[in-house]
Amino acid sequence: xxxxxxPPQPNxxxxxxxxxxxxxxxxxxxxPPYGPPGQYPGPYAQPNLYGPPGQYPGPYGMPVPPxxxxxxxxxxxxxxxxxxxxxxxxxxxxxxxxxxNATNRAMAVSDDFTRLIVNGQSSQAYDQYxxxxxxxxxxxxxxxxxxxxxxxxxxxxxxxxxxxVSSVNGNNTANLAGTLQCQGxxxxxxxxxxxxxxxxxxxxxxxxx
Numbered sequence: 532x533x534x535x536x537x538p539p540q541p542n543x544x545x546x547x548x549x550x551x552x553x554x555x556x557x558x559x560x561x562x563p564p565y566g567p568p569g570q571y572p573g574p575y576a577q578p579n580l581y582g583p584p585g586q587y588p589g590p591y592g593m594p595v596p597p598x599x600x601x602x603x604x605x606x607x608x609x610x611x612x613x614x615x616x617x618x619x620x621x622x623x624x625x626x627x628x629x630x631x632n633a634t635n636r637a638m639a640v641s642d643d644f645t646r647l648i649v650n651g652q653s654s655q656a657y658d659q660y661x662x663x664x665x666x667x668x669x670x671x672x673x674x675x676x677x678x679x680x681x682x683x684x685x686x687x688x689x690x691x692x693x694x695x696v697s698s699v700n701g702n703n704t705a706n707l708a709g710t711l712q713c714q715g716x717x718x719x720x721x722x723x724x725x726x727x728x729x730x731x732x733x734x735x736x737x738x739x740x
Contacts, residue, residue: 701727717739
């Protein structure tokens, strides 16, 4: 038979029972509101406003412009590139002017040489324009007699087909070719000048055909 339970009497505190063994330490409430060690999230946690190391965000999360040193280096590189480009352009202009001046000078020398021989001044043309190297293989008498045999006169005018001027290590070279158009006949000519004074080192003058 079971013992009948006596109902609690008024003003009597309920009987306390000891905690059960083997259940571990007593629990007080639910899981503690703490994260892993080292993290302390607050109720008003702010978002991370910092980017990768070395970058500092601007206001309202806008990207920060590059540092002044980088912009200065960029301007230096652009300035150096512009200076090199200007030098190249100036060099080209100077070279074109030099070649143009050399071409004009070569044509002026050729025109004057032709003017002398068509006017019967072949001896003066020989003395003034012949290179010493050419005079060793072509004497003045041979030159004068050869020009006289062509029957040139004041009607003969040079017309250039090609004018090539170059300079190598300060040594100028000019090669001119064309026709000497006279009344009733046409002659082919080829002149070659060399040196700073443009002395003639080769000549070819013969009737066409």
